[in-house]
Amino acid sequence: DDRTLTVAWTVEETEQFLKQAHRAYNTEANDLLLTALGTAIQEWAGIRQVLVNLEGHGREAILPDMDITRTVGWFTSQFPVVLNMGEDRNVGRRVKNVKEGLRRLPHKGIGYGILRYLASGEGEAAFVAEPEISFNYLGQFDQDLKNNAFRMSPYSIGASMSDTLTKRYALDINGMITDGALELTISYSNKMFMKKSIKKLADLLQESLREVLAHCVGKELPELTPSDLSFQGLTAGELDHIVEQTAAAGELENIYSLTPMQKGILFHGLMEPKSGAYFEQATFDLQGSFQVEAFAESLNQLVDRHQIFRTNFYSGWNEQPLQVVYRHKHAGFRFEDVRSMEQGEQDAYIADFAERDKAEGFHFSSGELMRVSILRTGEESYRFVWSFHHILMDGWCLFLVVGEAFNTYFAILEDRKPELAPVTPYSEYIEWLDRQDNVEAERFWSDYFAGFEQQTVLPQVKQLDSHAKEYEADKLSFTLGHEVTERMNKLVKQKQVTVNTLLQAAWGVVLQRYNNSRDVVFGSVVSGRSADIPGIDKMIGLFINTVPVRVHSEKDMTFAALMKQIQEQALASRAYETYPLYEIQALTEQKQDLVNHIMVFENYPVEQR
Known part of the structure; x- marks a missing residue:
């Protein structure tokens, strides 16, 4: 009962399909093939929505530390895809719609089988629909054999499945590139379809893909679609x-x-x-x-x-x-x-x-x-x-x-x-920042400010008029000198802390005296380059962030112990230093009054130039 019909494209058209056509919309092979298939089915059967079973290689990079590209086994994934062609005949919009539909599939559909057979109750109802068409593009077989002693045999291997096996799909379409030419083979039952009907579908499929290729190759400027962007959320x-x-x-x-x-x-x-x-x-x-x-x-x-x-x-x-x-x-x-x-x-x-x-x-x-x-x-x-x-x-x-x-x-x-x-x-x-666990960061900063009650203030000549719009900047500069700097460097080396930690501790003590409190807060600018991204130390962009520093000393606490405490707090907060200051302030009683000034310790890689 099984019959097959093969439709092919020229070597020149295949070259366009492999290289030139994808520049227009940053597409992949299935994006263009399924656009052509959906268009052909619409013309052939008069339906605007087509449910297709799509096969993939299943070797998706879902585990960052596991490479399965050379692992022997059956990884094939199968999942349904809806091709919604609608009334719009614009080829470009159809390509973009199909592409975006495929990109929305989590991990290229690899988890569908698990969900389908483990779902129960209301979730099971979502898996009732069964595709009547299966599609599988196998890729470039001649490319795999180009530098190999083997060649593709011209002889048929016969049926790959028993004739008595019930066909799962009314149409089974498989594609590959051999001898530089793209071919799609349509398998069907002659009890369900007449040969001339399948021939019409094949002709429509051939013409549809040619139309897609002509549009994409002829497009002067490439066009982005939402899935191309780092920012996910645009229609x-x-x-x-x-x-x-x-x-x-x-x-x-x-x-x-x-x-x-x-x-x-x-x-x-x-x-x-x-x-x-x-x-x-x-x-x-x-x-x-x-x-x-x-x-x-x-x-x-x-x-x-x-x-x-x-x-x-x-x-x-x-x-x-x-x-x-x-x-x-x-x-x-x-x-x-x-x-x-x-x-x-x-x-x-x-x-x-x-x-x-x-x-x-x-x-x-x-x-x-x-x-x-x-x-x-x-x-x-x-x-x-x-x-x-x-x-x-x-x-x-x-x-x-x-x-x-x-x-x-x-x-x-x-x-x-x-x-x-x-x-x-x-x-x-930016993408790394969007993946950070804000719940854990919120918990850390909430614990960090537990028990902090008093607002830290600086002495000032007069209260700033709240209606004043202009900010007048001024600067006071002074140098500590070589002797003091050498003594500082000797002290931090002896106590195993950084110069920044020493200065923060000293500033904290000054604030404690002005505020008559052992518990004070000021802002500190951090480099923000602690992210686990290769080459971040050479990356160009804005990474700095302002985080609050709490200096809380116990009675009879030595300055050395205070420095050690501040450094340990800084190390603990490093994993959460990208959390926005306004979010941290919202967790405290002082809200936006938590930080009214910042301390910046600049340590640039000048010597590395």
Whole structure:
């Protein structure tokens, strides 16, 4: 009763299927094949929804420490897929809908069998529907045999199952690529279908896939779909809206959420766009021969390598801000020659230039958020004004970025490839952050502040007017000197603590005296680079976070014991240092008044340059 009919595509069409067509929507083989199958079934049978049993290899990477790519055994997974073709005849939208439906399957459907046969009661009802069509794409068989002594035999092996076995599916479709050509074989019962009916289905399937290939190959620009993004939560319509809103800035590469610190910076920046509170600017001089054009090119290569420099911030989605990354972006670069000015005039101009650069600021939603200005002050002297918005990166990154830019610059001059560490994209940190156990973090910080009752305050001349909108920044600088620094280093080495711990303990004691309390709190900025991500120490982005430090000393406690206690607390809190400060504050009686100042100990890898 069993009959088969094979439909094939040309070698040229197969080449398009394997390579060119997937660029349009970042698809895989099954995305295109099932789109064609659903379209053909709709034309053949007049139905808009098709339930198909899909087979997969089952060797999904669901256990991070287990590699089963070379394990011998039967891993095949089978699961139902609904192909909802609807009334929309647009090929692109059909491809995207099928792709997104497949991507929503947990672990590519590997757990369906377990759920089906273990489900009971109401859950069992969800597994009643039985597909009448089975589909299995086996891949490139000729690729596996290309460098092998074996060849595919042209002779039939006969039936793989007994003729008396009850067929589970009305149509069983298997596909593979042999001799460079894609083939799909349709198995059917001649008691259920006439040969001419199956021939019509085969012709429709062939034409549908050709239509899909022609559309995808002819698409000029690739198009993202929600499953391509690090941020999971956008619908196809919402993504299309964001693409439309940002089209003037360029082609999108990725979208992801913000870190808690980035959210805070963005909020303050939107509320006070002219404050300049998070505008960072570094200036330095360079002496010697210098080629400006080569350095400008090194900056463009820097931007190409790191997502964060191709990022802007979009705040028009459900009141939740998003980071949008563009595939291409030019570096912000300016050059001026001021050699003709007298020294006094030149100094005044450079100082004014830096102020104007700061006043210009940055726009979150458009343009670059880092720019480099070079002013030529002499025959072989240059002043660099390197500006960036703090929402992009922290101080640790500046040394890495400047170092990479000059590394690339010298490679360009010497016509060689720069020796740079592999890039770990910032999106990996965002994804890691989204996977963290906030329940455990909340429990830790609740226990950390158990029994804390009094708000810690600083002495001040007058109460700040609550209606004042402008924040006036001021700075007081002083140096401890070599002698004190040497004594500090000797003490921390002797007590086996860090310099940061010593300074936190000293500041805690000062606060205790001002507040007449043994229990005080202040904020501390942490690097945020404790995440278990390869290459995080070289990653470019904003990782810092502010966490509260509690200094609680017992009566007659020595300073050495206090330092030890603070260091042990810091080590214990390291696993939870990415938890947002506003969430920690919400767990305490003091709420937003828990922390009214912060202490920052900057320890950048300058010596490593």
